[in-house]
Amino acid sequence: MISVNSLSKKFNNLLAVDQVSFEVKQGEILGFLGPNGAGKTTTMKMLTCFIPPSSGNAEICGYSILDDPLKVRNQIGYLPESAPSYDEMLVGEFLKFVAEIRGYSGMELKRRVGIVIEKTSLNDVENQMIDTLSKGFRQRTCLAQALLHDPPVLILDEPTDGLDPNQKHEVRCLIKEMSEEHTILISTHILEEVEAVCTNTMIIAKGKVVGYGTPDELLSRSMYRNSVTVSLKDEEPRKLLNEFNQLDFVYSVEHLQEDRENVVTMRLYPNNKESISMKLEEYLFEKKAQLEHFSVDRGKLDEVFRQLTAVD
Numbered sequence: 001m002i003s004v005n006s007l008s009k010k011f012n013n014l015l016a017v018d019q020v021s022f023e024v025k026q027g028e029i030l031g032f033l034g035p036n037g038a039g040k041t042t043t044m045k046m047l048t049c050f051i052p053p054s055s056g057n058a059e060i061c062g063y064s065i066l067d068d069p070l071k072v073r074n075q076i077g078y079l080p081e082s083a084p085s086y087d088e089m090l091v092g093e094f095l096k097f098v099a100e101i102r103g104y105s106g107m108e109l110k111r112r113v114g115i116v117i118e119k120t121s122l123n124d125v126e127n128q129m130i131d132t133l134s135k136g137f138r139q140r141t142c143l144a145q146a147l148l149h150d151p152p153v154l155i156l157d158e159p160t161d162g163l164d165p166n167q168k169h170e171v172r173c174l175i176k177e178m179s180e181e182h183t184i185l186i187s188t189h190i191l192e193e194v195e196a197v198c199t200n201t202m203i204i205a206k207g208k209v210v211g212y213g214t215p216d217e218l219l220s221r222s223m224y225r226n227s228v229t230v231s232l233k234d235e236e237p238r239k240l241l242n243e244f245n246q247l248d249f250v251y252s253v254e255h256l257q258e259d260r261e262n263v264v265t266m267r268l269y270p271n272n273k274e275s276i277s278m279k280l281e282e283y284l285f286e287k288k289a290q291l292e293h294f295s296v297d298r299g300k301l302d303e304v305f306r307q308l309t310a311v312d
């Protein structure tokens, strides 16, 4: 649905996007991750034909952004960064206005506006001025605008930026719902978002793709992958550290300084990031350890993110 081929954008001397290539298949939600200034918005603006690339090309549903910009725009619903719209318009008016621009009129226009208002739960604020909306409703109004022509592809630039946790949750649910009918490219610098909604993740830094995979594939690069944190009662920390270090499936042990009275907490790192939970459980059982806590870490995305995007 989206096929990007060596896309670059230069602003004067700054290479904001540097030969980026990727694909998004039907039904996928690709999370576009990167620090501020990495080139996410610039890439999205090129894909939505707001700015031309300096070199490279991209196709949306088979239409080239260079040769068929109008057809490309028809295939895309775009939520730009910080959801701009017309402050002094009423929500309903704004949506009708956009629908007219999209070429609808009469019953069809009414029908389409009705559908998107329903989808984004804007019923209560239809007659409210956009200026007076909370940020969450503003975001939804802009999302409604992007859905009017029922496009197969959605490009959402930081759709949950600046929302409170409840609003974030709502927008994420909405995005998941929409993924049943749409292919979605969503940019964010919020890592939990990626795990919450994306089927695939691409990390960019300084305009270059530095990581790509499912969230789990990226997590498997973490140094915490399959590490186990245990809290035991009535143990002598030094002795325990020694015991753990001698286990053949353990690569290294870290004494976490979060001990409470009579409780020692340690993190065990496996050899080659292998799963050691079964072996460790057996060991602790035989040792008759008094287990307070046992958890396996899938990996920490923020650590992988820093590994891949660290500026040196």
Ligand SMILES: Nc1ncnc2c1ncn2[C@@H]1O[C@H](COP(=O)(O)OP(=O)(O)O)[C@@H](O)[C@H]1O
Pocket: 011, 014, 016, 034, 035, 036, 037, 038, 039, 040, 041, 042, 043
């Ligand atoms: N119109 C522009 N003129 C000059 N530089 C720009 C312009 N737009 C973006 N940039 C620069 O390009 C880089 C990438 O920006 P952007 O794509 O907005 O990053 P992101 O969305 O990942 O935070 C930044 O260094 C930014 O300052």
Ligand SMILES: [Mg+2]
Pocket: 040, 041, 042, 081
């Ligand atoms: Mg941006």
